[in-house]
Amino acid sequence: MKPSLSIIVPVYNNERYLENTLNSVLRQSYEDFELLLIDDGSGDDSLTICQKFAGRDRRVRVICKENGGVSSARNRGLDEAQGKYIAFIDGDDCIDPQMYEIMIGVLEGEKVDLVNCRVVKEDSYERIPYEVGTVEVSNLPLNYLSKKGYFIDSSLNKVYRRALIGETRFNEKLAYSEDKLFITEIILKAKTMALVSNVFYHYIQHEDSLSRKDTEAVWEGNFRVHERIYRRLEEEGIIGAALDSAFRGYARSIIALLRYDIKHRREASYNQTLKEHHAVLKRFLKVTPLSLGKRLEYLTYILSYNVASLVHYYPKRRRS
Structure with missing residues (x-):
């Protein structure tokens, strides 16, 4: 039986952070998912860590490919995904346990095309105790492109209907801001979108992060x-x-x-x-x-x- 949710994690030399990331995913209260770990030609012990987690949990699937960049890895994940819902996480970030239960609940309850939560930037993961948040729904998702405080231009803090993504893919020729282009193309196709006020996604900042280069x-x-x-x-x-x-x-x-x-x-x-x-x-x-x-x-x-x-x-x- 196919899982409802496919969580795609591009992995490239993330050995220092990867276990925290994967543990945060496997602690999700929503359990009907597959975790696709796309190893993009790592030269450290990232692949070994991925295989260790796959041996512990049948929901984890490891896919190896030659190095092609984060967009290439995400695209491979989209090609492999079996779920009717799609989510992305980076291999050095973390998510709170209720993230997908709440967001998929909104997707199904409000019948929207995609749902977006809020993000916190921090140096190390600090779980936020769950409190019931608010939900905002719009039939004009394009208006959200200028919305402040919700990291709309990130692919990471969202859950999408797979049918919405369709054949849209990340541009593999771009070195930066590929998220923003992908999200714009997705929102152009969307008819409805929801915003959840909860901060569920933890963007862990490191000195070697691409965004600081x-x-x-x-x-x-x-x-x-x-x-x-x-x-x-x-x-x-x-x-x-x-x-x-x-x-x-x-x-x-x-x-x-x-x-x-x-x-x-x-x-x-x-x-x-x-x-x-x-x-x-x-x-x-x-x-x-x-x-x-x-x-x-x-x-x-x-x-x-x-x-x-x-x-x-x-x-x-x-x-x-």
Whole structure:
């Protein structure tokens, strides 16, 4: 008999954190699930840990593949999943015991396409005692793309109907923000969505986390995703808060590129980026409500390479 829920965990060199993650899953009060551990070519003892858990619990299934990145591992999990509901967890995060019982209860009770809980960022897992939360349901899920406080652009704090995901997959060419693109594509297809006020998902922050890496690939990927989302919403004829939020994300991703160029003394790259996107940035400053301090910060980044360097590079260099 097939399980109701497929929980997909991409695993890559997570030996320091993996046991905590898997124990938090296996402690779920909702028991009708399969746990798909997708080992993405780990070079440490992660695979051994996965196999140990599979030997203890028949719900755990280990799938090995060559290294291809987190999106590739999640996509393999989607291809292997048997449940009518889908959830994702990263191999170094944790979840509270009632997470899937409550969220699937909302999926079934409210008959929505996907449900989203809240997230806490912390250095180590601290279980939150369960209290009954509130549920908000919308027939206009796109409006939630601009919702604050719910980590809407993460794939990890959600349960989806498998039929909603269908053939949609994570973009394996992106180094950063692949979650945001995937979620936008899913929400574009959804007719109904629910938000649960409970904090069930614990995002454990580490010094070696991808999100803390300052590389050209990270910021290029961030820009490409935000540009694609904005263009996609434009093509769909979306108006209102969702499009406005997408435009702000798009403009800020350009400013992030300029910030990276200033920090790493890349004058030619800065000038090219500013030339290509000056109109977008000018419009952003014109139509976006900003505090005076933030407006001046953004303005100094987009006036010129020399001005941005004088304000943002040389003072920091002297302090260091």
